[in-house]
Amino acid sequence: RDPFMNYHSKFNEVTRMFLNEKEIEVLFAKDFKNERLSLVRDIFLFSCFTGLAYIDTQKLTHQNINLGLDGSQWIYTKRQKTKTTSNIPLLSQTEKIIEKYKNHPVCLNSGKLLPILSNQKMNAYLKEIADLCGINKELTYHIARHTFATTITLSNGVSIESVSKMLGHKSIKTTQHYAKILDKKVSEDMMELKQKFSDKKKIAISC
Template sequence: MNAKISILFYAKRAKASTSGLVPIYLRITVDGTRIEISSKRFIMPEKWSQKQCRMKGNSEEARALNAYLDILKGKVYDAQREIVQGGNLVSAETLKSKLLGTEIKKRMLIPIFQDHNNRMEKLVGKEFAKGTLGRYQTCISHTKEFLKWKFNISDIDIKKIDYAFLNDFEFYLRTEKSCNNNSAVKYLKNFGKIIRICLANGWLEKDPYLNYHSKFNEVSRAFLNEKELESLMNKDFKNERLLLVRDIFLFSCFTGLAYIDTQKLTQDNINLGLDGNKWIFTTRQKTKTTSNIPLLRQAEDIIQKYKEHKTCLNTGKLLPVLSNQKMNAYLKEIADLCDINKDLTYHIARHTFATTVTLSNGVSIESVSKMLGHKSIKTTQHYAKILDAKVSEDMQKLKKIFYQKEEKSEKLKRKISL
């Protein structure tokens, strides 16, 4: 798109010299952004025509000065043409640089991206989870490989990142990196944060994401149904490690807490709620939102069971939670022993709380959303899949209502006919 340029000469009276001469300035406006450049010429204020933006009269001095101003005006349009021919964006900054013969400092993508990751790394455990840092590290790695694949370069000026760049990057992720839709969209979302940093700092004038659209495909989230949950609860494990992992998993099934939020719990997180019963009061690490959960009997029994566990006594933690990697490894073994034909991971406990434990038992989606610590109820709707049994139950109620209405109508008709 062509930039809209306007040119104006004016006498800057605020900078008058002791002899009364004022400098003549060139004001250039590019798409609403102004720059001012000195013409290095001076004039007495009474000789300047503010309306015509030129020196008054037809004297030799006036003709010479006005001719010089015309030359300057021509140089502005010459600079604009050269910038366009060079394949660059015409802006107030690029135009001023061209006219003054100064080189604009290029801001390169990779150092900006790396600086973001370095800052994030120092905030791991405080504001960010380690997994979040890992995703951004993978994203910068993919970005470097894309630049080599597409342009055979190791870095790029951020001003050259446009809509086409984003489309090509997405294509690369889907083809060369074999990313599925949601993975590709997530990497582009991570990349978008770096672009927003550039925009906020004024390093970019236009957002390349303005017309770029991508959408996550809804994923069918696995959860344990009532039968599978009972099987897991009633299974008698001889191995103490499997027993511990099963219990910690069940704790999250009855509280809805994610692994990291369960792992960091201490006795200080257990307090009496407004109803006089025990609640968990915590803040989700992922979203920094509060998550207040009334303790169900099953969860409270597990807390009591491990109250004197040596790990809890030594660390002050509420439960002896193993590493996420070990928990997931043991959960796969537990699934086999309980004949649960699902890829059992710790996060399935959170899904199970949202569906089998709460929604299917009539707990409102608003209450579930609050306990899960979601910022938006839309997020809860992705987790909380209404079970077939619940749908069937609701439809049976509806059928009953319709039947009662029809029966009432028939009785009324019979009464009228009599």
């Protein structure tokens, strides 16, 4: 007999942490006197606006940047974890960060797109950055990927199919777990629904 016949596993969904728009604005606006903190902040924000994990950001070179079908610059890469293709259009925020570090000694010597530190150092500095910016969250590099999926894309109307493709997910189910729909998006959708009902009511009254 199968000893696991009557066994049912339980799955507890983890609430994924991410930054909201206000926290992102605070990060952008903060003037760090420490050059290392400024660099870590910029690379973290780069991932917030591309959805790339630490290892995928670390291995980027200028050869990964090419013109897309729309004539703008895109990142073309493969995810280290899943080996899936991840093609991401560059937003103005990421283009400015790339431009800022194109002549950095580390980038010139290594050919890397950004002068990224070790994951351990990045996370250590991010905790310090969170304290200095008054962000009451345990800031880690992986939060950048969650932020891209939620605050940057889904809450601004980007389809979950497009988000899934940019994140390099093999299944859209993974994206559904990754990307929590924000209350803001729910509110906007319901306001649109209310407007539709209101328009229908006006038509019914006029008839």
